[in-house]
Amino acid sequence: MALPAAKPPDGATLFKQQCAVCHTTSLSEPMRQGPPLVKVVGRPAGKIDGFRYSDSLARAEFAWDEARLDAWLTNPQAVIPGVVMAYRQAKPETRAAIITYLKELN
Secondary structure, three states, rough: OOOOOOOOHHHHHHHHOOOOOOEEEEEEEOOOOOOOOOOOOOOOOOOOOOOOHHHHHHHOEEEHHHHHHHHHOOOOOHOOOOOOOOOOOOOOHHHHHHHHHHHHHH
C-alpha cells in the first residue's frame, strides 16, 4: 500500500510557528524583537520607521528579494555579518514556503 503524498509545508503556518515570536505581519501591531514583515519583499533592508536595527543591518544597501530572503533564512550572519538574528532554516522547502507567504503579504 502506497503512502499518501506528503502535503507541502504551509507558509502561513510555518511563519506562525517559527517567525511570529519575533515578527508581526502588520504595521498596526506593536513591534516585537524583529521588524514587521508585511511588504518585506522589495523593501530596502534595515529601513522601516520605528524599528531599531543593528548597525550592520541599518547600513545594508539592498532590497529584499526571494534570493536574498532565502540566503538570509539560511544564515543571516553570512548575508550581513554582525546581525543579531539567530534563526536559521536548513530546509529549502521550509524557506520557500515562508518566502512565498511573505510575498503574499505584499
